[in-house]
Amino acid sequence: MIDFELTDDHKTVADLARDVARKYLKPHIQELDRTGEFDAGFIARLKEADLLGVCISPKYGGMGMDYISLGLVCEEMEYIDTSARVVFSVHIGLNSMTLYTWGSEFQKEKYLIPQAKGEKIATFGLTEPAAGSDAVGILTTAQKRGDRYILNGEKMWISLADVADNFLIFAWTDFDKKAKRDHNGISAFIVERGFPGVTTGTIKGKLGVRAGNTGWISMQDVEVPAENLVGFEGEGFKIAMACLDGGRYTVAAGSTGLIRACMDACKSYASTRQTFEQTIDHHQLVKEMFADMVYGCDAGRLLWMKAGWLRNIGRRATRETSMAKWFCTDQAEKAAYNAVQIHGAYGFSDEYPVERFFRNAKGASIYEGTREIHKLMQADYLLGFRTDREVRCMLPSYQPNE
Numbered sequence: 001m002i003d004f005e006l007t008d009d010h011k012t013v014a015d016l017a018r019d020v021a022r023k024y025l026k027p028h029i030q031e032l033d034r035t036g037e038f039d040a041g042f043i044a045r046l047k048e049a050d051l052l053g054v055c056i057s058p059k060y061g062g063m064g065m066d067y068i069s070l071g072l073v074c075e076e077m078e079y080i081d082t083s084a085r086v087v088f089s090v091h092i093g094l095n096s097m098t099l100y101t102w103g104s105e106f107q108k109e110k111y112l113i114p115q116a117k118g119e120k121i122a123t124f125g126l127t128e129p130a131a132g133s134d135a136v137g138i139l140t141t142a143q144k145r146g147d148r149y150i151l152n153g154e155k156m157w158i159s160l161a162d163v164a165d166n167f168l169i170f171a172w173t174d175f176d177k178k179a180k181r182d183h184n185g186i187s188a189f190i191v192e193r194g195f196p197g198v199t200t201g202t203i204k205g206k207l208g209v210r211a212g213n214t215g216w217i218s219m220q221d222v223e224v225p226a227e228n229l230v231g232f233e234g235e236g237f238k239i240a241m242a243c244l245d246g247g248r249y250t251v252a253a254g255s256t257g258l259i260r261a262c263m264d265a266c267k268s269y270a271s272t273r274q275t276f277e278q279t280i281d282h283h284q285l286v287k288e289m290f291a292d293m294v295y296g297c298d299a300g301r302l303l304w305m306k307a308g309w310l311r312n313i314g315r316r317a318t319r320e321t322s323m324a325k326w327f328c329t330d331q332a333e334k335a336a337y338n339a340v341q342i343h344g345a346y347g348f349s350d351e352y353p354v355e356r357f358f359r360n361a362k363g364a365s366i367y368e369g370t371r372e373i374h375k376l377m378q379a380d381y382l383l384g385f386r387t388d389r390e391v392r393c394m395l396p397s398y399q400p401n402e
Helices: 008-024 029-035 040-048 067-080 082-102 105-116 175-179 236-270 284-312 318-348 354-364 371-383
Strands: 122-125 141-145 148-159 166-172 186-192 198-202 214-225
Touching (some): 008 067, 029 354, 067 082, 067 236, 082 105, 082 148, 082 166, 122 148, 148 166, 166 214, 166 236, 186 214, 186 236, 236 284, 236 354, 318 354
Parallel strands (some): 122 166
Antiparallel strands (some): 141 166, 166 186, 198 214
């Protein structure tokens, strides 16, 4: 039998995330979005709540909850603002879960434990000025010299770039394979902010997620100890794709939170706004927009929860996660579009939150694999052009008594 009921632990962690976001972010989010400021103090609140290692084993400093719990936290965070969910996407989904899966015991002790405890913040560096969906197009290099690698390159559109302590960086280590665009020449490294030659900056003027920190990372002759190589040389591309699975999962879950936020904002507005001598929630075409939101939220939640369940039992979920990410972000865009429409002229103003939801929703159909990439993936799965091969390291299954 399939049980669709959330456990008491699920409800507890969702309540905790909801309380933290509503108490410490909601009162300030409108002004933070207007000014484009990132509230570093909110991360401190997440640390106090012990949420920054929600699905990491207690052995490595985490709460020891399951992957459904991570999705629920992301949903509650994005209900308030996308910038809050992004913290979990990059810190846990893209970085910590990767170290949990691929990291050496040394790396877990040195980096994963403080990250899971919220003592250090982490992010992910794959995208470059000229390489997004085409990950093999990165130009960053890592040249081996004795017991160190020398990294040179620049990463762009990196969430928490100006905030994170640790970066998971992808670079070419085999230059012959780089010339042939053979992804087996890419490797992954843990880079600390304090390493000489590392500089970061913030990108201003974004369409959405203005309360989130997004920026660039520059590396000029950065010496990285060989012990900071994640996995083996040449495994970087495989690791990056595993990272993206984790990130896409959090984005999908968060998007259902944004749809819920749109629904609640519209219910409140439509039940009081009158036209033609009745509140607008009685108009059939307005009801149609509400129906589309419910459809997107409920179906989307089932998709991301299925992907989370597969993670819990230790099975690969690349196809399911791709589907969830595509569907949920697509529906979040539509929900935000309809939310602005329901609010009419007021939806065009930041007096109401739906204008911010509209801007924030757009980014999720681009990052962690564009909508078009996911369409191609799903078609290739169906047509038999793509299958998921075994990987050397699998995300650990959920162990409730660990």
